[in-house]
Amino acid sequence: MRVTQLLIPTTKETPNDASLASHIYLLRGGFIQGVGSGLYNFLPLGKIVLDKVRAIVKEELDKAGCQEVSLGFVTPASYWQESGRLEKYGKELLRFKDRKNNDFVLGPTHEEMMVNLVKQSVKSYKALPLNLYQINLKFRDEIRPRFGLMRGREFLMKDGYSFHSSTEDMKREFANMELTYRRIFERLGLEFRVVEADSGAIGGSGSKEFMVLADSGEDTIVVCDECRYSANVEAATREAKVCDVEPPEALYAKFHTPDTTTIEALSQFFRVDPYYLIKTVAKKALFDGGESRIVLYALRGSDELQEIKACNAINANELADLSVEELSEVGLVAGYMSPTIVPDGVEVVFDNELRDATHLICGANELDYHLVGIDLKGYEANYKDLVSVMEGDSCPHCQAPLRHTKGIEVGHIFQLGTQYSEPLAATFLDENGKSKPYEMGTYGIGVSRLLAAIIEQHHDDRGCIWTKESTPFALTIIISNIKNEEQVALGEEIYTKLSDDGIEVLLDDTKERFGFKMKNFELIGTPLALVIGKNLSDGNVEIVKRDGLEKMVISTDDILTKLKEIL
Ligand code: ATP
Ligand code: MG
Secondary structure, X not given: OEHHHOOOOOOOOOOOOOOOHHHHHHHHOOOEEEEEOOEEEEOHHHHHHHHHHHHHHHHHHHHOOOEEOOOOOEEEHHHHHHHOHHHHOHHHOOEEEOOXXXXXXXXXXXXXXXXXHHHHHOOEHHHOOEEEEEEEEEEOOOOOOEOHHHEOOEEEEEEEEEEEOOHHHHHHHHHHHHHHHHHHHHHOOOOEEEEEOXXXXXXXXXXXXXXXXXXXXXXXXXXXXXXXXXXXXXXXOOOOXXXXXXXXXXXXXXXXXOOOOXXXXXXXXXXXXXXXXXXEEEEEEEOHHHOEEXXXXXXXXXXXXXXXXXXXXXXXXXXXXXXXHHHHHOOOOOOOOOOOOOOOXXXXXXXXXXXXXOOEEEEEEEOOEEEEEEOOOOOOOOEEOOEOOOOOOEOOOOOOEEEEEEEEEEEEEEEEEOOOOOOOOOEEEOOOOOEEEOEEEEEEEEHHHHHHHHHHHOEEOOEEOOOOOOOOOOEEEEEOOOOOHHHHHHHHHHHHHHHHOOOOEEEEOOOOOHHHHHHHHHHHOOOEEEEEOHHHHHOEEEEEEOOOOOEEEEEHHHHHXXXXXXX
């Protein structure tokens, strides 16, 4: 294609609200255009890249036996009522009415729609297994849309759903999807990790996320460099922590501890390691239908509470902080709370690592008092994994030290079981004519987010560096001076020959200065440029590699062979 025919409104100015490289370069390079918070138009270049990514996703899924469908974006709210998610999904779900006062939602994900599709057309085990997907718009009214395509409100997602007659077959497909996703992200030239993920209230280990490694990622991943264990910090576990500092030997007693409301102060006051202190964290837990409860989480003073684990431990939708006043209203003394002396109606969850722990110190739920000599041997309570795994903690598989790194979630695969098929009464007849709910899996890819992820991993201080299969064009031909007939003739000739061979070429045939064209090439970021300039009088041209901006002078006779060799 010719730059003179394309709409590529590149700019030098960094947009006000953009801080991430991908956001800045996709806007400045003329790939996308902002419409409103979390809403973007795709301009010609952006559309080309989006279609390429989409095509790779489709190709690999089709090869893996999946079938593409296209579901309505506008979804009857009744579907969501049936599955019980209308309340649960919260404010991210955009709801509206039509002129006849019927309720609808804009699909943020399509489990309900897909289950209904299959329910209407499949009756027997003979039609199973099935893996249906679509690559379509989603809308989520995100609380904080930001970073451009990374967290939009309207975005392109591949969402797939599989239907099976048994759990084993669903697990087989889950593994098939993991392999397929790996292939997709490898083809896109991404460095990524497959990590164990939080499966929310469903629990189990049936959920994996695909994380593109990038410092700007919003997710924290815990990794082991010895055995390759990787998990989202929301789901990461560790070998139970031990402490080589002497435990504080003491008989059970109440101690006057004025002004020691923090773990640090308490640790100094008693001169003990925080490992032997109990940290009691109070949260207001919010549930379906607006119900709320106050919950105390108890863990070692040396640990931090992981909020997602804390939420899952009691099946809550969300946790909120409480003010000192709110605490005192229910009889809790801020800074001195205890998991063993608890006002009526307040629930307590202990961290697994406190099970049978001894020589502990905790609050007395009384101003200025702590309890020493706490012994939890045989103490019956609700124990759950609550800790946030830190760098240096031990790997749960091989005990090597764990490390934190950052990632961008580009895919998520999930073993659902019958979580949706049961409430939606989606059943099939098995070999014995018995009615059973489908075993399901669900699989997502953030297709538009991938554009941002590729650039986060592949850019420099001048602009984008697209990977081989994601780039809008394999090559940019820059005709340095459009008034020089010889340069134009050679540029046109190479452009035609390569295009005829099916190579996608962008020909910069504009009247702009050479410096401007070079800057645009660096910003747009095709992997290569062929510069036809002053050297031509000596029979030479230049090939520039975008990654590293390395230059090669070659003879005009070698252009085609050299380019094809590199491409
Ligand atoms: P996140 O934790 O980033 O909000 P999620 O867990 O809500 O993601 P899923 O519901 O699993 O995401 O959606 C499938 C995929 O869609 C994600 O893996 C991600 O790549 C992409 N995605 C989710 N939300 C957005 C968004 N607001 N903008 C762009 N892509 C998104
Ligand atoms: Mg989300």
